[in-house]
Amino acid sequence: MSKNSVTIVLRAVISIAILVGGVGTMVALVKSRKPAPQIDTPERALRVDVIAVSFKDVPVEITGLGEVRSRDVVQIAPEVPGRIVSVHPDLEIGGLIPAGEVLFEIDPRDFQARYDQSNASVSQLENTIARLKKQYSIDQGRLTTYESTRKLAKAEYDRVKRLYEKDKVGTQSQVGNSEMAYNSANDALAQLSQSVDLFPIRINEAEDSLASSEAQASLSKTNLERTKISVPFDSRVKTVSLERGQYVSPGMPVVTLANDSILEISVSLPSEQASKWLKFEKSPNPSKNAWFGNLTRVPVQISWSDTAVWEGSLSRIETFDQDNRTINVVIRIPAPKALNPISGTQSLVEGMFCKVTIPGKIARNVVELPSESVGFEIDKDGYKTVYVAVESPDDGQLRLTTKKVRESHITEDSIFVSEGLLEGDLVVLTRLINPLPNSLLNTTQYDSAETD
Structure with a gap:
């Protein structure tokens, strides 16, 4: 084995020895560690205010806002x-x-001249009718005279003609003269008769012209008055x-006038709330129109900027807004009540934006809760959530849970609940943000009078 190989093996053995020694030391230290002492931490209770549920009958007050207006506003032209x-x-x-x-x-001068001219035409036609009627009467009397003259002329003609033809007395010229006299009398009678027959037509025409002139005179007078x-x-x-x-x-249009003898306020209300709580007359709607029935004319309180309060009366339903599902009701205030507030000294005038409080029906068996004690969210069935303190069956202490409740109606500070609670339930009044279910509670109980 070479010198380099021996060096490599020696280094590997030393490294393994160091690693084994470190692991052994760690195991010894773990075995020698003592367990940490266990500390028993008591459960902390949430401090909350609660109110015991008590059902009662409550008169509902419907509130809304609206601007005062004059009932009658007229444009003058x-x-x-x-x-x-x-x-x-x-x-x-x-x-x-x-x-x-x-x-x-x-400027009335032109209209005065037309009126005078029309009156003159009326007078002229009245005189014409009077003259025609008088002449008609005279000519009717003359008819008798003309008829007698014709008869005399006929008799004379017949006499002269007979004497000449039978007795040869007289001349042909005398016969012709008597015949001419008879024919003249006959023509005069015929002309007079025709004239008399035309008089009623002439009188009717004159009377029609008079009626037209009188109408024109009446129009001229009206136009003169309209100046x-x-x-x-x-x-x-x-x-x-x-x-x-x-x-x-x-x-x-040149002038707009307002009649302030009667003022009105149009107040928009949710249609569901209005139909549920507004008071309608029990008698059927006498009108055949498909519209809301007559409202009971209950007294209504009107306030403005907390400086004055007036009394009015519920008048009628004005409009239904199908887009917003709202109903506009009209409050009527006669001038004496607008000028004499229940409190304050300010008169009620057009343009004021007022709060209106309308007394409605009685809500039966409801419980009043502060608005902050009821959740904002509404589920698909129309229920909201409240926190309730209930006694735990495990330790007998009050713990936090939730209940689903149905809202009857609301006011500025309160929500009235009609379903979901039982008499005596402890509803949590304190606003809680994402509390743990079944949390231990430390409660302070109030009655309804103390929460108002």
């Missing part, structure tokens, strides 16, 4: 054209104008777009 010659001194935005006063006046535009009710001016000297055309 002139009905005749012309130039503005006068404007009411208070015709400006926010101005108050009593009913019956003239808002503005259009003065008056306020139909005690009004507040919302918009104005005219001034003295301006030319206006029919149908062009």
Whole structure:
């Protein structure tokens, strides 16, 4: 064996010896280690507030928000054209104008001339009819005279003709003259009869013309009256777009007036909540229209910025929004109640955005819980989750579990539960974030009065 081979073998033996020695040392150390002492750590309890479930009947209050508006808002537009010659001194935005006063006046001169002309035509036709009727009466009397004259002329003609033909008394000229007299009398009677027969037609035509002229005179009078535009009710001016000297055309809106004698608020409510809790009249809907029944006109409380409270009444259902599944109900407030709040001194006016509280039906057998004690998520069956403290059958201590509950309705601070809980259940009020199931609880119990 060469010197190099001996060196390699020697190095391998030394390495193996070192490795075996290290392993032996490690095994000896492990066997000589003493076990760590066991420490018994007690289970820590979660401190929570709880409330015992107690069912009761609760009157439901439905709340919503809405903007105050005037019930009647009217756009004023002139009905005749012309130039503005006068404007009411208070015709400006926010101005108050009593009913019956003239808002503005259009130049009446052209309309006055047409009215006078129409009246003159009426008078002329009335005189014509009177003259025709009088002449008709006179000519009817003349018919008798003309008939007598014709008879006399006929008798004279017959007499002269007979004397001439039988007795040879007289001349042919006398016979011709008497015949001419008879024919003249006969023609005069025929002409007068024809004239009398035409009088009723002429009178009817004149009366028709009179009716047309009277209609034109009435229209002229109406147009003359339309040159003065008056306020139909005690009004507040919302918009104005005219001034003295301006030319206006029919149908062009120039003023918007609001009637603040009755105010309204349209409040949007979830359709499910509204149909469940709003009070409807028990009598059937008298209308044959396919629409909601009549609401019970219950008193409604209206508040604005926590500075004033007014009373109104539930009026009607205004619209149904099929996209948002909401119902708009209308609250009506007469001016005396708008001017005299239940609390505060501010008057209720158009444009205020108010909170409305509507008394609804009675919720039967529900339990009131603070909103923070009920989970936000809703399962496919419509249930939410609450934490409940229950006595453990193993150690008799209160431990954490969950229950599924169905919501009856909600208010600003509370949720009312109708299903899922039993009388006496201890519902956890403390907000817990991802607690361990069956956690030990250290509870402080409150009653419902203390949680309000």
